[in-house]
Amino acid sequence: MDNDRRKILEGFEKNREYTEARVKYGIEAYRKGDAEIQITDEEGKPLKGVTVKVHQKNHAFRYGANLFMLDEMETAEKNEKYKEVFKKTFNMATLPFYWQDLEPEEGKPRYAKNSVKVYRRPAPDLCMEYCLENGIEPREHGLAYDHYFPDWLRNADVETIKRRYEKRCREISERYGKDIRTIEVVNEPFWNIWNSALYNEPDFVEYCFKTARKYFGANQLGINDGGEMWDDNGRTNDRYYMVIEQALRNGAEIDAVGLQYHMFYKPEEEYEKTRKRYDPKHLYKIMDLYGRFNKALQITEITIPAYSEKKEDEELQAEIIRNIYSIWFSYEKVEQIMYWNLVDGYAWGTEPGDMTKGENVYHGGLLRFDMTPKPAFYEVDKMFNQEWRTNLQLETDYEGKAAFRGFYGDYELTFINENGETQKEITITKNSENAYKLVI
Numbered sequence: 001m002d003n004d005r006r007k008i009l010e011g012f013e014k015n016r017e018y019t020e021a022r023v024k025y026g027i028e029a030y031r032k033g034d035a036e037i038q039i040t041d042e043e044g045k046p047l048k049g050v051t052v053k054v055h056q057k058n059h060a061f062r063y064g065a066n067l068f069m070l071d072e073m074e075t076a077e078k079n080e081k082y083k084e085v086f087k088k089t090f091n092m093a094t095l096p097f098y099w100q101d102l103e104p105e106e107g108k109p110r111y112a113k114n115s116v117k118v119y120r121r122p123a124p125d126l127c128m129e130y131c132l133e134n135g136i137e138p139r140e141h142g143l144a145y146d147h148y149f150p151d152w153l154r155n156a157d158v159e160t161i162k163r164r165y166e167k168r169c170r171e172i173s174e175r176y177g178k179d180i181r182t183i184e185v186v187n188e189p190f191w192n193i194w195n196s197a198l199y200n201e202p203d204f205v206e207y208c209f210k211t212a213r214k215y216f217g218a219n220q221l222g223i224n225d226g227g228e229m230w231d232d233n234g235r236t237n238d239r240y241y242m243v244i245e246q247a248l249r250n251g252a253e254i255d256a257v258g259l260q261y262h263m264f265y266k267p268e269e270e271y272e273k274t275r276k277r278y279d280p281k282h283l284y285k286i287m288d289l290y291g292r293f294n295k296a297l298q299i300t301e302i303t304i305p306a307y308s309e310k311k312e313d314e315e316l317q318a319e320i321i322r323n324i325y326s327i328w329f330s331y332e333k334v335e336q337i338m339y340w341n342l343v344d345g346y347a348w349g350t351e352p353g354d355m356t357k358g359e360n361v362y363h364g365g366l367l368r369f370d371m372t373p374k375p376a377f378y379e380v381d382k383m384f385n386q387e388w389r390t391n392l393q394l395e396t397d398y399e400g401k402a403a404f405r406g407f408y409g410d411y412e413l414t415f416i417n418e419n420g421e422t423q424k425e426i427t428i429t430k431n432s433e434n435a436y437k438l439v440i
Helices: 003-012 016-030 074-088 125-134 157-176 204-215 227-231 239-247 265-275 280-293 311-330 358-362 377-385
Strands: 030-041 051-059 060-065 092-096 137-141 182-187 220-225 256-262 295-304 334-339 391-393 401-407 410-418 420-428 435-439
Touching: 003 016, 003 265, 003 280, 003 311, 016 030, 016 280, 016 311, 030 420, 051 060, 051 401, 060 137, 092 125, 092 334, 125 157, 137 157, 157 204, 182 256, 182 401, 204 220, 204 239, 220 295, 227 239, 227 256, 227 280, 239 280, 256 280, 256 391, 280 295, 280 311, 311 334, 311 377, 391 401, 401 410, 401 420
Parallel strands: 030 435, 060 092, 060 334, 092 137, 137 182, 182 220, 220 256, 256 295, 295 334
Antiparallel strands: 030 401, 051 391, 051 410, 410 420
């Protein structure tokens, strides 16, 4: 690696004291809560001196990657490794609902597990089965995405497209609505592909959200766009901000604002192109802007390039990921952080394993093509599954009480006394007293 590549860290280094202080405060204030438990016997007598082992099983905060390579790899061994790593590392997965690939032929959607395979587009039923079996929350990606309007619909008039879109919303809600909380309604409205007449309508965003709400009444509806907002000025005249503001004013029920973070730049462009994006104060400024909507913020698609398998390149990728994940995790309104491709060599735009074309050239995965973990993978795993976890041991006082402060999420408590071990489960949530009276 050219030593000059480390120049891209200048924003983090210059603002390190400010960033570390803000991250520390944000994690403590926004990701953790106080809990109190009281232990009694069946007659209600407080039990003093009971050992309490506190083990956090899952985060309320969601983090993950896309699940596009589920049973899509060239060997059974790699498929099994992919599934094993994913479920051990993440609690959320982005599922592909691209219209063109989900319904390549009109009226014949590929929902079922045994559907004809399409590369990087595993069938939704297959993905849902894997997620539900492994305690992973699925999120829908691409309900209305002009770039992937199906070929059979591209030349249709607006009213025809609206009828088909409404049918699509109804089918997906009936089949998956109860199990998928986050529905990404409009994706990348600024790509300017214009594959459909509907996209050119001035109320494209509003229409898509109002129609989606008819069928996804209890779901979280999100908008998503490319990472250009990080290059903007952090003002209310930034174009993505204005699109959301107008849609909300016109009655669209947008519950979550998606912010992509792909660093798809050539190495020689990297320094100039990432100066804002790797400046913590600028990141906070952009999040503060979109936080004005008082909606959930979701970091929906992340690619941090390594450009090669050289040790120094991979270590730099890992360092950047630690910096930005810490900032996002500590920011109050951010509720999801989703990496894009878990494994190198299976990105958009080329054949599997061809690292010279498409998005593979960035070496942006957390695992190498041979499925070995990169330093970036270890950083993500360490942050969410070790550092940002609550595991400790307590002892009840004379009132049978024990208290602790822990990360929001699901817990398994093990109580140990002369009668043996007893296990109970609790959940620590925001805006709750988190007081539990348990009988053992």
